[in-house]
Amino acid sequence: MxxxxxxxxxxxxxxxxKDFNDGLAKLSSNEYLVxxxxxxxxxxxxxxxxxxxxxxxxxxxxxxxxxxxCFQSLTGTKFLLITDLPHPNVEQAxxxxxxxxxxxxxxxxxxxxxxxxxxxMFDLNLQKLIKNVGSG
Amino acid sequence: MDFGHVQINDPNAPAPNQRLxxxxxxxxxxxxxxxxxxxxxxxxxxxxxxSLSAFAFMFSEMLQYAQKRVQGIQDLERxxxxxxxxxxxxxxxxxxxxxxxxxxxxxxxxxxxxVHTVVWKNLFGKPADSLxxxxxxxxxxEWLWCGAISKVTWKWGHMVRFDMISDNDPLVSRYISVPKExxxxxxxxxxAGIVEAVLDGCQFYNQQILTPFTPFPLSTPLPSPQPARVxxxxxxxxxxxxxxxxxxxxxxxxxxxxxxxxx
Numbered sequence: 547m548x549x550x551x552x553x554x555x556x557x558x559x560x561x562x563x564k565d566f567n568d569g570l571a572k573l574s575s576n577e578y579l580v581x582x583x584x585x586x587x588x589x590x591x592x593x594x595x596x597x598x599x600x601x602x603x604x605x606x607x608x609x610x611x612x613x614x615x616c617f618q619s620l621t622g623t624k625f626l627l628i629t630d631l632p633h634p635n636v637e638q639a640x641x642x643x644x645x646x647x648x649x650x651x652x653x654x655x656x657x658x659x660x661x662x663x664x665x666x667m668f669d670l671n672l673q674k675l676i677k678n679v680g681s682g
Numbered sequence: 683m684d685f686g687h688v689q690i691n692d693p694n695a696p697a698p699n700q701r702l703x704x705x706x707x708x709x710x711x712x713x714x715x716x717x718x719x720x721x722x723x724x725x726x727x728x729x730x731x732x733s734l735s736a737f738a739f740m741f742s743e744m745l746q747y748a749q750k751r752v753q754g755i756q757d758l759e760r761x762x763x764x765x766x767x768x769x770x771x772x773x774x775x776x777x778x779x780x781x782x783x784x785x786x787x788x789x790x791x792x793x794x795x796x797v798h799t800v801v802w803k804n805l806f807g808k809p810a811d812s813l814x815x816x817x818x819x820x821x822x823x824e825w826l827w828c829g830a831i832s833k834v835t836w837k838w839g840h841m842v843r844f845d846m847i848s849d850n851d852p853l854v855s856r857y858i859s860v861p862k863e864x865x866x867x868x869x870x871x872x873x874a875g876i877v878e879a880v881l882d883g884c885q886f887y888n889q890q891i892l893t894p895f896t897p898f899p900l901s902t903p904l905p906s907p908q909p910a911r912v913x914x915x916x917x918x919x920x921x922x923x924x925x926x927x928x929x930x931x932x933x934x935x936x937x938x939x940x941x942x943x944x945x
Contacts, residue, residue, distance in 0.1 A: 653738040653857035655745035656864070666859040 556622030558586030766875020816844035870914035
């Protein structure tokens with residue numbers, strides 16, 4: 547089951563947040579921003595403290611009842627997907643989300659890069675994807 | 683600490699410099715292998731398609747460029763229409779050139795059919811989804827019903843004709859989400875401009891204004907011939923929320939000519 551998606555721009559600002567399940571605890575919008583900024587910092591630190599050079603930052607964070615997957619694009623945009631523990635093929639789902647982001651956010655002339663995402667088509671296609679992947 | 687710098691997530695991915703070299707060698711082979719676009723045969727259509735992503739990015743930039751230079755939605759649509767016009771006028775020439783036994787279409791129906799099939803196929807890879815005649819009337823006051831374009835009153839005291847070409851999933855605006863404050867905007871005004879240019883190129887415009895002896899002094903610019911007016915409207919139907927109708931208004935002169943051409 548997929549719980550929610552966060553998209554963090556390369557400066558650590560939250561540009562998109564969506565919950566896909568009812569009954570998740572809601573945070574205030576400020577708390578969401580703090581969460582995104584904090585993760586961004588932790589991600590940077592983890593990549594710095596790695597004993598091997600050129601290491602990526604944090605990719606999976608596992609807790610007792612959720613798993614957080616992070617996918618960072620080449621431009622530094624981070625996609626965080628929060629799922630339940632047994633969810634399969636998250637990597638693939640994140641790639642698909644990145645595809646949809648590339649299509650319906652970056653090719654949309656009304657979107658300003660690094661700004662919050664307000665795109666109807668992105669929402670629509672994301673919903674479709676989550677429906678396919680989330681139930682499986 | 684630098685939080686803004688870019689990292690590659692996948693440790694198996696090639697290092698950035700390797701990628702670059704791979705890309706440039708691919709580009710090199712392209713230049714050495716084949717001819718540039720300008721040297722290719724105009725009649726060769728296979729393999730000459732443009733990537734949809736590349737087009738989408740360019741169209742996005744065009745829209746942003748236009749948006750900085752206009753006031754209001756109508757102005758923006760007019761600008762897009764102008765962009766399309768420049769494409770359409772070249773498209774017509776190219777298509778007529780490619781067609782072995784080409785001729786200039788003179789009848790309304792045949793030129794519209796040409797737009798619906800040949801032009802659409804070459805631009806979007808498939809014919810448009812429908813071609814309909816909407817109305818033809820010489821009434822003082824005419825009620826037009828056309829899906830989402832609610833009822834509109836036209837008060838030209840002469841004969842006009844409306845035709846509609848519809849596309850269920852227009853390629854141009856496939857990746858575009860128009861924000862709420864611009865909800866009136868239809869980016870297919872660009873396509874409308876292309877259609878307008880094709881009609882214009884086939885001499886479907888108001889000919890009366892083209893008389894050689896004008897009463898204007900030379901310093902004032904001559905009135906340009908009035909092209910067939912073409913506009914784009916979103917007309918959603920079941921299953922196709924982005925269906926777009928290109929509405930073509932043909933004026934009296936053309937209809938009169940059509941009458942004369944009737945066998």
